[in-house]
Every structure is written in structure tokens, then in C-alpha cells.
Amino acid sequence: MRYLVRRMLHAVFLLFGVSILTFLFSTLAPGNYFDEMRLNPQIAPETVASLRTQYQLDRPLPVRYARWLNSVAHGQMGFSFAYNSPVGPLLWVRARNTLLLTLTATLLAWALALPLGIWSAASLGRLPDRALSWTTATLLVIPDLVLALGLLIMAVRSGWFPTGGMVSVGFESLSPLNKLRDIATHMTLPVVALVISALPMLVRHVRAAVAEVLDAPFLRAATGHGIPRRRLLYRYALRAAANPLISLLGFSLGTLVSGSLLVEVVMSWPGLGPLLLEAILARDLYVVIGGVLLSTIFLVGGNFLADLLLLWADPRIRTEAGAE
Amino acid sequence: MQALLNVENLMKRYVTGEFFAARESIAALDGVSLSIQTATTLALVGESGSGKSTLALCVACLERPTSGSIWFDGRDVAALGEKQQRAVRPQIQLVFQDPANSLNSRLTALEIVAEPLIIQRRFDKQARSKRACALLERVGISAKKAGSRPDEFSGGQRQRLAIARALALEPKLLILDEALSALDCSVQAQIANLLLELQSSLGLTYLFITHDFAMAAHLADEIAVMDHGRIVELGAAEKLLRSPEHEATRCLLAATPRFRGTANLPAGL
Amino acid sequence: MTPLLQVQDLHVAYRSRTGEVCHALVGLSFDLGPGEILGVLGESGSGKSTLAASLLRLLPPNGIITGGRILFEGQDVLRARPREMEKLRGRRVSLIFQEPSVALHPTMRVRDQVAEVLRAHEPLDFAARGNRTRQVLASLFPSEPDRIANSYPHQLSGGQRQRVLVAQAIACGPSLVLADEPTASLDPTTQQEILTLFRTLRQALGLSMVLITHNPGLLAGLADRVLVLYAGRAVEVGPAESVLASPQHPYTRALLRCMPPLDQKSQASRKAMLPVISGESPNLSVLVRGCPFEPRCPEKMEVCKSCDPAAVPLSEAHTVSCFKFPG
Numbered sequence: 001m002r003y004l005v006r007r008m009l010h011a012v013f014l015l016f017g018v019s020i021l022t023f024l025f026s027t028l029a030p031g032n033y034f035d036e037m038r039l040n041p042q043i044a045p046e047t048v049a050s051l052r053t054q055y056q057l058d059r060p061l062p063v064r065y066a067r068w069l070n071s072v073a074h075g076q077m078g079f080s081f082a083y084n085s086p087v088g089p090l091l092w093v094r095a096r097n098t099l100l101l102t103l104t105a106t107l108l109a110w111a112l113a114l115p116l117g118i119w120s121a122a123s124l125g126r127l128p129d130r131a132l133s134w135t136t137a138t139l140l141v142i143p144d145l146v147l148a149l150g151l152l153i154m155a156v157r158s159g160w161f162p163t164g165g166m167v168s169v170g171f172e173s174l175s176p177l178n179k180l181r182d183i184a185t186h187m188t189l190p191v192v193a194l195v196i197s198a199l200p201m202l203v204r205h206v207r208a209a210v211a212e213v214l215d216a217p218f219l220r221a222a223t224g225h226g227i228p229r230r231r232l233l234y235r236y237a238l239r240a241a242a243n244p245l246i247s248l249l250g251f252s253l254g255t256l257v258s259g260s261l262l263v264e265v266v267m268s269w270p271g272l273g274p275l276l277l278e279a280i281l282a283r284d285l286y287v288v289i290g291g292v293l294l295s296t297i298f299l300v301g302g303n304f305l306a307d308l309l310l311l312w313a314d315p316r317i318r319t320e321a322g323a324e
Numbered sequence: 325m326q327a328l329l330n331v332e333n334l335m336k337r338y339v340t341g342e343f344f345a346a347r348e349s350i351a352a353l354d355g356v357s358l359s360i361q362t363a364t365t366l367a368l369v370g371e372s373g374s375g376k377s378t379l380a381l382c383v384a385c386l387e388r389p390t391s392g393s394i395w396f397d398g399r400d401v402a403a404l405g406e407k408q409q410r411a412v413r414p415q416i417q418l419v420f421q422d423p424a425n426s427l428n429s430r431l432t433a434l435e436i437v438a439e440p441l442i443i444q445r446r447f448d449k450q451a452r453s454k455r456a457c458a459l460l461e462r463v464g465i466s467a468k469k470a471g472s473r474p475d476e477f478s479g480g481q482r483q484r485l486a487i488a489r490a491l492a493l494e495p496k497l498l499i500l501d502e503a504l505s506a507l508d509c510s511v512q513a514q515i516a517n518l519l520l521e522l523q524s525s526l527g528l529t530y531l532f533i534t535h536d537f538a539m540a541a542h543l544a545d546e547i548a549v550m551d552h553g554r555i556v557e558l559g560a561a562e563k564l565l566r567s568p569e570h571e572a573t574r575c576l577l578a579a580t581p582r583f584r585g586t587a588n589l590p591a592g593l
Numbered sequence: 594m595t596p597l598l599q600v601q602d603l604h605v606a607y608r609s610r611t612g613e614v615c616h617a618l619v620g621l622s623f624d625l626g627p628g629e630i631l632g633v634l635g636e637s638g639s640g641k642s643t644l645a646a647s648l649l650r651l652l653p654p655n656g657i658i659t660g661g662r663i664l665f666e667g668q669d670v671l672r673a674r675p676r677e678m679e680k681l682r683g684r685r686v687s688l689i690f691q692e693p694s695v696a697l698h699p700t701m702r703v704r705d706q707v708a709e710v711l712r713a714h715e716p717l718d719f720a721a722r723g724n725r726t727r728q729v730l731a732s733l734f735p736s737e738p739d740r741i742a743n744s745y746p747h748q749l750s751g752g753q754r755q756r757v758l759v760a761q762a763i764a765c766g767p768s769l770v771l772a773d774e775p776t777a778s779l780d781p782t783t784q785q786e787i788l789t790l791f792r793t794l795r796q797a798l799g800l801s802m803v804l805i806t807h808n809p810g811l812l813a814g815l816a817d818r819v820l821v822l823y824a825g826r827a828v829e830v831g832p833a834e835s836v837l838a839s840p841q842h843p844y845t846r847a848l849l850r851c852m853p854p855l856d857q858k859s860q861a862s863r864k865a866m867l868p869v870i871s872g873e874s875p876n877l878s879v880l881v882r883g884c885p886f887e888p889r890c891p892e893k894m895e896v897c898k899s900c901d902p903a904a905v906p907l908s909e910a911h912t913v914s915c916f917k918f919p920g
Contacts, residue, residue: 217695224651225682225683225713226678226679226684227683227710228713236698239700239701240700313700315748478638508637509636509807509808509852510869512851513852513867513868516867517869535780537781541855542854545864576781579780579781581808581809581810581811582810
């Protein structure tokens with residue numbers, strides 16, 4: 001119990017720390033949203049100045065931070081200059097889209113990685129294992145960007161899949177079922193890209209974790225009891241190999257909002273990625289801070305969840321944690 | 325003759341428990357007193373959990389007792405400071421049960437035996453090498469194998485190596501914590517013979533910890549039986565075997581595997 | 594009466610990556626009847642663990658059975674298909690592994706580990722399986738079966754873990770149990786408990802056992818027959834009393850003499866040198882033509898170097914492989 005409370009406190013402190021640092025770095029970096037406007041000779045300097053005052057960019061740093069914290073408490077998380085609206089709802093809509101993509105991709109990747117990794121470990125050194133290792137090594141080397149672009153090109157050439165965006169024109173007029181199908185077809189390529197980029201590393205980790213366990217005495221003992229091979233692999237070996245995999249799962253969950261930035265931008269998926277990119281380029285301060293904070297929450301949350309899972313899955317850790 | 329080691333009323337408590345649960349205090353040693361005369365062997369017999377290993381660690385100055393005194397060669401080592409204890413430790417050496425875990429598998433046999441000399445900064449490199457070789461010969465490891473690593477040795481040879489290492493600093497007291505328990509029967513006999521030979525030629529004192537009553541009776545002048553952190557019976561080996569008084573002693577004797585047989589064999593082939 | 598287990602001329606070798614061959618078992622033959630306990634007495638390197646693994650074809654990948662036959666209830670084990678082997682293991686022949694601390698799955702509860710064995714062999718539904726598991730655990734842990742059932746291996750003592758291994762072994766009612774050093778890391782009292790347990794099981798369930806150990810004292814009073822293994826060969830086989838009380842083979846004699854006596858008569862020999870077997874344990878990578886014990890034998894003869902001694906019957910049940918005894 002103490003263990004969990006400590007971890008949660010750590011998490012909260014971490015979030016505060018990250019928000020302060022992000023705030024500091026963003027505001028201390030030269031330039032701000034209105035720089036472009038200032039360069040525009042058609043806009044009077046007084047207008048710019050008054051806009052600045054309006055957005056309170058001239059107040060001292062701690063004051064702005066305090067006001068921002070207050071805004072977070074109200075769910076608004078500051079104000080976006082570019083979109084002229086509170087950041088909170090903006091992030092929320094985009095995050096939803098991103099999560100749609102990444103949750104699907106993560107689930108799919110893990111669902112494929114587990115059996116592939118186990119199969120690889122079970123046939124260690126033989127043909128299936130070598131073929132898989134070669135494939136994963138090749139896929140690992142391909143940069144995500146190339147992958148995403150490659151898929152796009154294929155989509156353009158073949159016309160099978162839409163080439164970007166989340167919904168087609170005239171989406172609103174579709175029936176609910178068709179709406180779903182529309183989103184699904186638009187989702188396919190980004191999800192494929194994400195799965196292909198995540199799968200190799202997962203498969204290799206699963207393979208390594210399971211291979212280490214396959215040599216263990218308790219597995220030989222279980223074979224000696226006549227436990228069928230399949231059950232041995234999934235019920236015995238996988239369970240014993242779970243620890244490093246659960247940590248990996250935590251990492252997977254942690255990058256749910258941040259991992260798809262590249263793919264989203266390339267495939268014009270209206271998620272968090274493009275929003276963040278635009279905001280950084282335009283110096284839309286509060287959007288940037290909001291985005292970074294959201295990513296951090298997921299990262300910390302993912303790890304925390306992994307710790308909880310680990311406590312549940314491994315009784316030896318439970319005993320250790322209790323003895324603290 | 326004055327006793328080399330005199331343990332008086334030694335207590336060692338460990339505190340366990342979780343944050344919200346009541347803290348428990350376990351007495352690993354609950355008032356242990358014993359003494360060993362120079363150049364003799366005291367066997368400490370008991371079940372696991374009786375406190376034998378804790379006693380070994382305390383006597384070797386690797387654990388601090390909660391209370392009580394350990395008189396070694398006229399000084400109370402339990403009361404000494406860290407620095408002074410370090411000066412005493414070379415005189416009390418330990419040999420453990422599992423040589424696979426207590427020997428550094430990356431070092432050669434020669435390096436393992438020379439290591440204590442290096443740490444204690446004795447002799448120069450050449451002299452150290454010579455001494456290490458001599459020690460290996462003494463315990464029956466031929467010079468040819470001096471360059472091999474522990475995993476190239478058999479269990480018995482590894483234990484000989486551990487003994488050689490323990491002898492490097494010329495200790496007065498050797499604590500053997502289940503040192504023979506993991507070995508085959510014939511190898512146990514060989515190592516037991518080695519220990520006896522070393523004792524008679526070097527005048528070593530042994531604290532022999534075991535749960536094998538037969539080996540204890542064979543090697544020791546006196547046997548102390550431990551149960552739940554206390555010494556429940558102490559006396560000469562013959563007496564304990566003939567008329568054990570305490571329940572724990574009787575249980576241990578009854579549990580020792582025995583078979584009729586050696587009595588009928590002619591002594592010596 | 595057909596023997597339960599027949600091992601005929603078994604040869605097992607290990608091949609290392611460098612191509613070195615280590616001959617673990619050489620021409621081993623013995624029989625085991627129903628309800629009989631055979632004690633296999635051997636030291637490190639004698640091939641005893643290889644024997645246990647070979648009987649169920651559980652050798653590591655570098656171990657090969659190069660010759661011989663193993664017949665269990667008339668079935669040829671070495672020619673059985675993988676599915677048949679799965680049905681044999683745990684169901685008709687069980688193996689109790691050596692180290693209880695690593696032979697159990699670290700993150701599965703005890704009752705699940707026993708239930709898995711039942712699940713593999715018995716067509717029981719979930720509830721029935723739970724009942725059987727409870728039954729088996731109750732028979733081995735009369736005082737606190739539920740607490741043990743819910744525990745994880747790291748929460749149990751060495752003796753308790755060993756009992757869990759026994760529970761797994763007898764759960765499906767096998768006719769033969771192989772026990773590889775079942776009391777190696779245990780206290781004397783716990784050792785005795787486990788040995789008594791075996792005795793009880795033999796009586797109650799009519800089990801046959803092959804009990805492998807390096808400690809002759811464990812076999813006295815428990816084993817019906819004893820087989821002495823040296824360098825992968827059976828050097829002496831016979832009724833336990835004969836072999837342990839009046840051993841005939843020079844190796845057996847030397848081995849039993851090594852043990853310090855516990856009876857008072859020989860206390861005069863306290864702190865005397867124990868008679869040891871001279872020389873070193875045999876090098877298994879060389880397949881010698883003669884008797885493997887010859888380099889260390891105090892009674893060796895010329896013929897021992899060149900010829901492998903055949904098994905000579907001394908009496909109806911006692912055989913020795915030594916040229917001392919005319920065949």
C-alpha cells in the first residue's frame with residue numbers, strides 16, 4: 001500500500017515538474033506567437049501590443065504560470081491563439097482521434113507479437129525463428145517515415161484506400177454503419193503503418209523473454225508431467241516471462257498519444273500530432289504545454305499501470321513490496 | 325589451556341514486519357554460550373533455522389550480535405569497532421557449503437587463493453604466487469590445475485580450493501558452515517581427512533557446522549546441539565551418542581540415516 | 594510376473610558443441626517389478642540423473658540415447674510417438690525432480706500447479722478437478738491443506754515444496770515414480786518425513802519407485818533392491834540388505850566404508866582418517882575397454898584393464914560385474 005501511495009506522489013510531482021519546465025522553456029525561447037504579426041507591416045505595432053496585453057503575455061512568468069494552473073483546474077488549460085479557443089476541448093477532440101488510431105494499433109501489434117514471439121522462441125535456431133528474426137531485423141531498419149510514405153504511394157496508385165484524412169467528404173450524410181466503414185477505411189493505412197513499426201521490437205522482446213524461460217527447470221518438470229506443448233508455452237512459459245513484457249506494455253501504453261505523431265502528420269490524420277506540430281511552429285504556447293502535459297500524463301500513467309500489473313502478476317514482488 | 329573462542333550469552337534479534345502490521349522480533353540467537361579449545365573441533369549440530377549460520381556469521385564478525393560477547397584470543401571482538409574488527413577477521417575464516425557460489429568463477433584457482441593476500445596487502449607479487457601454489461599443493465590440487473577456473477573443477481576440488489583460500493591468511497579458527505553437505509559420500513571422506521590432517525599439522529581450531537550427526541561425531545571433540553537459537557546440549561561426542569539427554573538431540577540422532585554394514589567390513593582393504 | 598519396467602542395454606551419451614562425447618550410460622540393464630522400490634546408488638558422474646531423464650525421454654537437446662530398449666508395461670518407450678509420451682509422463686510414470694526450489698513454477702499457486710497435471714490427463718470438469726486437487730493435497734498436508742494450496746512456492750519451506758512435487762507426481766495415480774535425489778537439500782528430520790511418505794505411498798497405492806541417491810543410508814529400510822552405478826554401468830545389483838550389509842563389488846565396498854560410523858563400538862576410531870577411494874572420478878569422454886573402476890580399484894588384476902566384466906550372479910538375486918568372481 002505504502003508502495004503505491006509513494007508511486008502516485010512521485011507521479012504528481014513529476015507532472016508538476018514537467019509543466020514548469022515546459023512553461024519555462026517555451027517562454028524563454030526567443031519569439032512568440034505575435035512575432036509574425038509584428039513583421040507584417042500592415043498591422044500597426046499598437047495592435048500587436050494590445051493583443052499581447054489581451055493575452056497577458058506581458059505579465060511576469062510566475063503570474064502567468066499561476067493563471068495557467070488555475071485554468072487547468074477549470075479544464076480549460078489555457079488559451080490557444082491560433083484557434084482562438086480554450087486549449088482543453090481542442091486537445092480532447094484531437095486526442096480522441098489519436099487514441100482511436102493508437103489503441104487499435106497497440107492491440108493489434110500485441111495480439112500478433114505474442115504468438116509470433118512464442119513461436120520464434122519455441123523453434124529457436126530453426127527455420128521459423130531465423131526467418132522471423134530476419135524479417136523483424138529488416139523491418140526495424142526501415143524508418144517510420146519511409147514506411148508511411150510508402151503506404152501512401154501504394155494507396156494513391158491502387159486507389160484501394162483513401163489517401164489521408166479521417167473522414168470522406170460528405171461524411172455527415174452517411175448512415176451510422178457507413179460512417180463506421182468510412183472511418184475504418186481511413187484508419188487502415190495509419191494503423192498498418194503503426195503496427196509495422198511497433199511489431200518488430202515487440203516480437204524480439206517476446207522471443208527473448210520466452211526463450212530465457214524455456215530453459216528453466218520448472219518447464220522441464222512440467223514436461224515431465226505430460227503437460228501438452230501448447231499449454232506449456234502459453235500457460236507456463238509466457239506467465240513466467242511476463243515481467244519484462246509487462247514493463248514493455250507500460251511503455252506501449254505510455255506512448256499512446258505521442259507515438260503516432262509522424263504517421264498522423266504524413267497521413268493527415270486529425271490527431272494530436274499535427275496539432276502539436278502546428279502549435280510548435282506557430283509558437284502557440286498553451287497548446288504546446290497542454291500537449292506535452294498530456295503526453296506526460298500518459299507516459300507516467302502507463303508506467304504506473306505496468307507497476308500495478310506487475311504487482312498483480314508476480315507474487316514475489318508483492319511480498320517484497322509489502323516488506324518495505 | 326585457555327579456550328581460543330569463548331562465546332558468552334550471545335543474542336541476535338532480527339526485526340521483520342510490514343508497515344501496517346505489527347513488527348515482529350525474531351531471536352535467531354537466544355543466549356548462546358560455548359567455548360572451543362585451541363586445536364580442537366567443536367561441531368554445531370541442528371536443524372535449519374536453529375541459528376547455526378547466524379552464529380557462524382557473528383563469530384566471523386560479519387554480523388553484529390544484539391548483545392553478548394565473543395572472546396577470541398583474549399579479546400571481545402563483538403565489542404570492537406569496525407577498523408579493529410577488520411584486523412581480527414583474517415584470523416577467523418569461513419568455508420561455505422556451496423563452493424560454486426562462494427568462488428569467483430572468473431578467476432583462476434591461483435588468483436582465488438592469492439586474492440586474500442592481495443586484499444590484506446601482504447607480500448609482493450612473487451611471494452604471493454609462491455604461497456598460493458604451496459597452499460594449492462597442501463590441499464591436494466596439483467600445480468597443473470592452478471590456471472583453471474572453478475567450473476573446470478569437480479565439487480570436491482572446489483571445496484579444496486575454498487579451504488586453500490581460507491588458509492591463505494593463516495587463520496587460527498576455521499568455521500566450516502555445512503562445508504561437506506553438498507558433496508558425494510566418498511568426496512566427503514576425502515575432505516574430512518584433509519581437514520583432520522590440516523588440523524594436526526597446522527594446529528587449526530574448527531567450528532564445524534552441520535546437520536549430519538555421523539560426520540560431526542567422527543570429526544569433533546565436542547558436539548553442541550542447537551535448537552531455536554539456543555544450545556540445548558553440549559558435551560563430548562561419545563557421551564551424546566550413548567546417552568542423549570535433550571529431545572532435539574534424540575530427534576536428530578533418530579533422523580540420521582544409518583545402515584548396518586560398516587561394522588561387518590574388515591578395516592582396511 | 595512380467596516386470597513393470599525393463600531396461601535393456603541402455604546407452605546414453607551427451608554431445609558437446611565442440612564434438613566431444615560424454616558416455617553417461619553404458620549398457621545398463623535392469624528390471625523392476627510392480628510394487629518394488631529400486632534404489633539406484635551413484636555419485637556425481639555415475640549417470641544417475643541421466644537414467645531418470647532417459648526413462649522418460651527428458652534428456653536435454655545434446656543428450657542422445659544411442660542404443661538399447663526401455664519397456665514399460667510392455668510398451669517400447671524409445672519408439673513411442675510424442676503424443677504417447679505426453680500420455681505416459683505424469684500419468685503412468687512420474688518424475689520427482691531434484692531441486693524443489695526451482696522445479697515449481699514461481700508465479701503459479703500450488704493448487705493450480707497440481708490441477709494442471711490433472712487437467713493434462715484426467716477428463717474432469719473444473720469442479721471435479723478442484724476436488725481431486727484438494728484431496729491430493731490433503732493426503733500430503735494433513736494439517737493445513739488449504740493454506741498450502743493457496744500459497745506460492747516461494748512462501749513454502751524446502752520440505753513443503755518437496756511434498757508439492759510428490760503431490761504432482763502421484764496426482765494421476767501412476768504405477769511408477771522416479772525420484773531423483775528427493776531429499777538432497779533437506780534437513781535430516783524432513784528427509785525422514787519424505788522417506789516415510791514414500792513408504793506409506795508404496796503401501797497405500799502399490800507404487801513402484803526408482804529412488805536415485807548418493808547416500809546409501811537413505812536406502813536402508815526403504816529400498817527392496819539396490820543397483821550401484823559407476824561410470825554409467827551397473828556394477829552391483831541385489832537385495833538391499835545384501836548389497837548394503839555385505840557388498841561384494843570393490844567400488845561398493847570402498848564407498849560404504851567411506852561413511853563415518855555412528856555406532857558406539859567404533860568410537861575409538863574418532864578423528865581417525867577415513868578410508869577413501871583413491872584416484873579421481875572417471876573421465877566419461879573416453880569409453881574404456883576394460884572395467885571403469887580399474888584405475889582406482891585396490892584389487893585390480895591384469896584382465897580388468899582389457900575386458901569389460903559381465904554381470905555374474907552370486908545368488909539368485911544378487912549380481913556383480915567384477916572379475917574377482919568367476920562367471
